[in-house]
Amino acid sequence: MTVAMPELDSAILARRAQIVAALRRIVPGEGVIASEDAMRPYESDGLTAYRGLPMVVVLPETTEQVSAVLAYCHRERVKVVPRGAGTSLSGGALPLGDGVLLGMAKFKRIRVIDFDNRVAVVEPGVTNLAVSQAVEQAGFYYAPDPSSQIACTIGGNVAENSGGVHCLKYGVTANNVLGCELVLMSGEVVQLGGSHLDAAGYDLLGVVTGSEGLLGVVTEVTVRILKKPESARAALIGFSKSEDGGECVARIIGAGIIPGGMEMMDRPAIKAAEEFVHAGYPLDVEALLIVELDGPRAEVDYLLDRVQDIARACGAVTCRLSNSEDERLLFWAGRKAAFPAVGRISPDYYCMDGTIPRAQLPLVLRRMQEMSVKYGLRVANVFHAGDGNLHPLILYDANKPGELDRAEQFGADILRLCVEVGGVLTGEHGVGVEKRDLMPAMFSETDLNHQQRLKCAFDENGLLNPGKVFPTLHRCAELGRMHVHAGRVAFPDLPRF
Amino acid sequence: MTDTVKPRDAAEVEQAVNWALADGKTLEIVGRGSKRAIGRAAQWDATLDLSALSGVTLYEPAELVLSAKSATPLAEIEALVAANGQELAFEPMDYGPLLDGATGAGTIGGALAANLSGPRRIKAGAARDHFLGVHAVSGRGETFKSGGRVVKNVTGYDLCKLLAGSWGTLAAMTDITIKTLPRAETEETVLIFDLHETRAGKLMAAVMGSFADASAAAHVPAPLAVRIAEIAAARGAVTALRLEGVAPSVAHRKAVLEKLAAPYGGLGTLDETASRAFWRAIRDVTPFAAAGPAGRRDLWRISTAPSRGAELGLALTGRAEAEVLYDWAGGLVWAALPAADHAHARLVRLTLAAIGGHATLIRAPAAVRAAVEVFEPQPPALAALSKRVRDSFDPRGVLNAGRMWAGV
Numbered sequence: 001m002t003v004a005m006p007e008l009d010s011a012i013l014a015r016r017a018q019i020v021a022a023l024r025r026i027v028p029g030e031g032v033i034a035s036e037d038a039m040r041p042y043e044s045d046g047l048t049a050y051r052g053l054p055m056v057v058v059l060p061e062t063t064e065q066v067s068a069v070l071a072y073c074h075r076e077r078v079k080v081v082p083r084g085a086g087t088s089l090s091g092g093a094l095p096l097g098d099g100v101l102l103g104m105a106k107f108k109r110i111r112v113i114d115f116d117n118r119v120a121v122v123e124p125g126v127t128n129l130a131v132s133q134a135v136e137q138a139g140f141y142y143a144p145d146p147s148s149q150i151a152c153t154i155g156g157n158v159a160e161n162s163g164g165v166h167c168l169k170y171g172v173t174a175n176n177v178l179g180c181e182l183v184l185m186s187g188e189v190v191q192l193g194g195s196h197l198d199a200a201g202y203d204l205l206g207v208v209t210g211s212e213g214l215l216g217v218v219t220e221v222t223v224r225i226l227k228k229p230e231s232a233r234a235a236l237i238g239f240s241k242s243e244d245g246g247e248c249v250a251r252i253i254g255a256g257i258i259p260g261g262m263e264m265m266d267r268p269a270i271k272a273a274e275e276f277v278h279a280g281y282p283l284d285v286e287a288l289l290i291v292e293l294d295g296p297r298a299e300v301d302y303l304l305d306r307v308q309d310i311a312r313a314c315g316a317v318t319c320r321l322s323n324s325e326d327e328r329l330l331f332w333a334g335r336k337a338a339f340p341a342v343g344r345i346s347p348d349y350y351c352m353d354g355t356i357p358r359a360q361l362p363l364v365l366r367r368m369q370e371m372s373v374k375y376g377l378r379v380a381n382v383f384h385a386g387d388g389n390l391h392p393l394i395l396y397d398a399n400k401p402g403e404l405d406r407a408e409q410f411g412a413d414i415l416r417l418c419v420e421v422g423g424v425l426t427g428e429h430g431v432g433v434e435k436r437d438l439m440p441a442m443f444s445e446t447d448l449n450h451q452q453r454l455k456c457a458f459d460e461n462g463l464l465n466p467g468k469v470f471p472t473l474h475r476c477a478e479l480g481r482m483h484v485h486a487g488r489v490a491f492p493d494l495p496r497f
Numbered sequence: 498m499t500d501t502v503k504p505r506d507a508a509e510v511e512q513a514v515n516w517a518l519a520d521g522k523t524l525e526i527v528g529r530g531s532k533r534a535i536g537r538a539a540q541w542d543a544t545l546d547l548s549a550l551s552g553v554t555l556y557e558p559a560e561l562v563l564s565a566k567s568a569t570p571l572a573e574i575e576a577l578v579a580a581n582g583q584e585l586a587f588e589p590m591d592y593g594p595l596l597d598g599a600t601g602a603g604t605i606g607g608a609l610a611a612n613l614s615g616p617r618r619i620k621a622g623a624a625r626d627h628f629l630g631v632h633a634v635s636g637r638g639e640t641f642k643s644g645g646r647v648v649k650n651v652t653g654y655d656l657c658k659l660l661a662g663s664w665g666t667l668a669a670m671t672d673i674t675i676k677t678l679p680r681a682e683t684e685e686t687v688l689i690f691d692l693h694e695t696r697a698g699k700l701m702a703a704v705m706g707s708f709a710d711a712s713a714a715a716h717v718p719a720p721l722a723v724r725i726a727e728i729a730a731a732r733g734a735v736t737a738l739r740l741e742g743v744a745p746s747v748a749h750r751k752a753v754l755e756k757l758a759a760p761y762g763g764l765g766t767l768d769e770t771a772s773r774a775f776w777r778a779i780r781d782v783t784p785f786a787a788a789g790p791a792g793r794r795d796l797w798r799i800s801t802a803p804s805r806g807a808e809l810g811l812a813l814t815g816r817a818e819a820e821v822l823y824d825w826a827g828g829l830v831w832a833a834l835p836a837a838d839h840a841h842a843r844l845v846r847l848t849l850a851a852i853g854g855h856a857t858l859i860r861a862p863a864a865v866r867a868a869v870e871v872f873e874p875q876p877p878a879l880a881a882l883s884k885r886v887r888d889s890f891d892p893r894g895v896l897n898a899g900r901m902w903a904g905v
Binding site: 114115116117118119138140160161163167168171172174175184188189190191192194195196197198199200201202203204206207209210211227230250251253254255256257258295296297298299302303355356357358359384387388389422423424425426427428429430431435439442443444446447448449450451453454455456457458469480482483 | 886
């Protein structure tokens with residue numbers, strides 16, 4: 001663990017008993033957890049290299065309780081870390097030793113299903129998959145499908161702006177959320193959006209989505225639900241060079257085809273997945289592409305013909321089409337199990353999440369191989385090829401001294417490379433604590449200050465999830481100061497009329 | 498006479514804002530001025546004319562990405578992407594016909610600052626959903642960036658979303674990156690004749706929840722249908738549903754749609770050419786064009802839950818002789834009301850309060866826009882938050898101050 005968290009506030013810790021008692025008055029019964037053993041499950045999220053116990057865990061059940069907890073913490077200057085299902089891969093829900101861990105797991109109700117307006121109103125603790133399940137009888141679903149969808153919650157999806165394998169065609173969380181009820185750190189409750197489209201004023205919903213729990217606590221979410229496509233078929237296409245695979249992806253999109261899903265795996269990932277799932281993946285290829293088309297059967301077949309033609313023209317060495325729903329799911333089974341599959345061939349792995357302009361893929365893969373040699377660690381790649389979101393999995397053994405550190409340095413180098421070629425640090429996993437200190441690779445201090453001032457507009461004392469996203473914490477008063485450069489420049493060159 | 502500052506590049510935009518800060522001046526940000534008549538009528542000390550910031554700087558069709566300086570004409574960008582078989586999927590409307598009759602005058606920066614969209618909003622999203630990256634100068638006189646050039650990006654707050662629809666009150670955008678998408682190979686529109694608003698709403702809901710996968714759904718009541726050439730011959734109300742895609746898909750979905758719609762009323766079809774022209778008219782709300790018979794009416798743009806659109810439209814028609822056009826399957830209600838010094842604001846807002854949504858007064862004389870709230874008034878906690886957001890970018894209120902609300 002190499003990231004420094006905010007220093008513990010001894011004055012707050014000295015008042016722990018008093019704070020716990022006050023929280024118990026707001027959330028009665030078992031909703032406040034203060035014993036070390038019972039708090040243990042909350043010590044980390046999906047990024048398990050980082051862990052620590054919170055001062056106290058609070059599990060509210062109503063918006064009123066959330067509001068009262070936040071208002072109390074605001075008044076008493078107690079830090080708060082919100083948590084959904086704890087599946088974050090960037091440490092977004094890492095507890096603070098002098099902070100309240102605010103678990104939203106009890107917000108489990110689906111409040112409204114409205115097919116006429118194609119929306120569902122759900123509480124933030126409802127899992128991603130449960131939303132789709134609640135509407136599937138009528139043939140609807142919720143489009144964003146992060147691979148943790150069985151466990152991850154809608155509240156967490158909003159916090160992280162989660163994606164999934166279908167987001168090239170159907171968008172990420174931000175494109176599929178219409179409204180939310182948000183409790184500010186002050187305890188004030190605001191309603192953003194609803195069953196209608198677009199914001200009445202500033203698009204605060206848009207900026208809250210993906211804000212990693214730093215701007216407010218979501219207590220209700222209105223999501224867009226869609227009619228499930230009539231059919232879906234997938235093509236499994238193998239290439240002897242990753243460049244050919246990349247070219248194929250570019251040409252498919254260039255031909256005006258936006259597949260429902262388009263995923264690529266490199267040789268080590270293919271091998272690991274095939275050995276684990278036996279999906280029938282070819283083992284003699286350097287890159288494997290899964291292209292899924294969805295919609296009416298007539299459209300799917302028509303476009304798959306075109307995809308096959310493009311694949312052949314790009315030098316594909318194998319190409320199989322799914323001929324049944326079972327076969328389609330089998331094609332996906334390997335890809336969806338890629339992470340655990342890699343987990344079988346290495347004691348530990350570290351999953352990265354950069355996004356690059358797709359054309360840079362061959363260069364990035366080549367440079368990554370060089371880094372792999374330099375650090376003495378293997379790397380396997382799975383890639384949301386349609387949108388350029390790369391998930392290199394760095395294989396290491398935490399029991400070997402120095403390997404975790406090397407894996408982290410390797411990962412940081414990969415992310416810097418993503419930024420260098422015109423991409424970004426994180427496509428869907430979030431900054432959290434993990435990539436916090438890499439933010440200056442992408443943003444100047446002025447860029448970051450504009451972001452942090454926005455945080456100040458929501459949370460003037462920096463109490464909500466501090467230590468995440470921003471490498472340096474500034475006081476709002478200091479950030480807010482204006483530096484007018486009066487007289488320094490006369491602006492003689494500006495054309496005036 | 499108002500001072501006009503016309504920077505030649507992004508660095509000069511920063512200089513201009515610093516000049517305004519140093520001199521205590523307020524600035525009105527203008528691209529090519531096509532939407533100047535929208536918003537609260539306010540006074541600014543000087544005009545920040547961004548029109549020299551023009552030109553596409555990057556376009557990679559296979560990467561679905563385009564970057565341009567902020568005042569690049571939207572028409573130039575649309576022509577460029579069309580030449581590559583692509584489009585801006587959010588189908589940005591052109592306010593020209595509604596405001597002064599001129600078409601094609603807007604800029605990409607204006608499209609984003611106003612968060613424009615069109616009939617495809619219900620399927621493909623608004624400008625906000627296609628806005629990947631930005632460089633801008635805040636009201637602090639500092640240049641900052643957000644986002645990038647890739648679609649999938651959660652690195653830091655998504656300030657693009659915040660700038661989309663902020664009407665220039667947070668920052669002056671200088672460089673913009675957006676997502677482009679393949680344009681559908683063909684399209685066709687199915688028409689259903691003579692439906693009452695309520696029934697049209699039900700049909701549109703049924704279609705949007707079907708395999709027809711319509712990319713647009715509008716209802717044009719009888720008095721307005723005659724103002725759109727492609728449907729004028731119907732001489733009655735027309736409900737229209739657009740199907741886009743490859744030909745075999747459109748044919749298949751047309752059959753699905755016609756089967757669904759047959760019990761509702763008589764059917765018709767617009768072929769590709771007529772369909773494109775028709776949806777352009779809906780997009781630009783030409784039945785209420787400044788040059789047309791409703792040109793002097795006050796015009797409200799109201800976003801509500803699609804299932805409540807008809808109820809809202811009928812209430813406004815019954816109480817104030819509104820003419821109403823429905824887009825977004827009923828979720829977008831354009832209501833043209835007889836000109837009045839209050840623009841019927843009370844009626845619109847009270848009616849909407851019971852239904853839910855938000856209303857913007859798009860067209861009214863400046864004196865009216867100075868007297869009534871143009872944007873939807875917000876509850877106190879939200880209004881205070883909006884003000885703090887505004888202040889975080891522009892604490893002195895230099896940029897477009899008062900364009901959205903007093904002080905914002």
